[in-house]
Amino acid sequence: MSTKPPKDDALEALDFIINVLREHEKDLDRLISELGKITEKLGEASELSCRIENIEKRIANLQDGFSKLTSYISRLGESQTGTVQLQERETCPSLTRRGMLVLRCKNWEDFQALAHQAQMVFFLYKEMDKSFQLNAFKENQVITYRGELPISATIIFKTWLSRQLNIPEAKIFEGLLSVEWLM
Numbered sequence: 001m002s003t004k005p006p007k008d009d010a011l012e013a014l015d016f017i018i019n020v021l022r023e024h025e026k027d028l029d030r031l032i033s034e035l036g037k038i039t040e041k042l043g044e045a046s047e048l049s050c051r052i053e054n055i056e057k058r059i060a061n062l063q064d065g066f067s068k069l070t071s072y073i074s075r076l077g078e079s080q081t082g083t084v085q086l087q088e089r090e091t092c093p094s095l096t097r098r099g100m101l102v103l104r105c106k107n108w109e110d111f112q113a114l115a116h117q118a119q120m121v122f123f124l125y126k127e128m129d130k131s132f133q134l135n136a137f138k139e140n141q142v143i144t145y146r147g148e149l150p151i152s153a154t155i156i157f158k159t160w161l162s163r164q165l166n167i168p169e170a171k172i173f174e175g176l177l178s179v180e181w182l183m
Contacts, residue, residue, distance in 0.1 A: 100140070100141075100142055101140065101141045101142070102141070102142045102143075102144065103141060103142070103143045103144070104144050104145075105143060105144065105145045108145065108147060108150075111134065111136075111143060111144075111145035114136075114138070114143045115134070115136035115138060115143045115145075117138070118136035118137060118138040118143070119137050119138055119139075120136070120137045121134060121135070121136045121137075122134070122135040122136075122137075123135075125149070129148075130148060130149050130153075131146065131147060131148050131149065132146070132147065132148075132149055133145070133146045134146075154174055158172045158174075
C-alpha cells in the first residue's frame with residue numbers, strides 16, 4: 001500500500017526546493033556579475049595592449065627617423081670635408097643604429113677641443129638666466145656645453161651694430177640720446 005505524504009509535508013518539500021532554487025539564483029547572479037567584471041578587465045587589458053603596441057610603433061618610427069637623420073647629417077658632413085676613407089669607417093663604427101654618443105662638457109676648454117672643426121653647431125641663448133647651450137655635431141657624436149654668457153649682451157650688441165652700420169665700436173654708446181630745450 002502506498003501512502004501519500006500529508007499535504008503539509010508536500011508543501012514543506014516544495015518550499016525547501018524553492019529556497020534552494022533561490023539560493024542557486026543568487027549564486028548565479030553573483031557569478032554572472034563576477035564574469036562581467038572579468039570580461040570588462042580583459043577588455044581594458046586588450047585596450048592597454050593596443051595602446052602599448054601603438055606606443056611601440058611610434059618609438060620604432062622615431063628610432064628609424066633618428067637613424068635616417070643621423071645618417072643624412074653624417075653624409076652631409078662627409079660631402080663637405082671630402083670622402084672618408086674606407087679604413088676609417090671600419091675602425092670607427094657608426095653608432096646610429098644603437099644610439100648617439102653624447103659628450104656633455106663641463107669645461108669650456110674641453111668643449112673647444114672636442115668640437116673643433118665640427119660639422120654643425122647649434123646654439124640656444126636663454127635670456128632669463130643669461131646662459132647659453134651649444135650642441136656640436138662631429139663624427140657621429142654630439143658634444144654639448146652649457147654655461148653663462150662669457151661677455152655681456154651689451155658688448156655683443158655693440159659689435160653687431162658696429163658691423164651692421166659700419167661704425168667703430170668706440171663711437172657706439174649704451175643709453176639714450178635726446179634733445180632738451182633750456183628755457
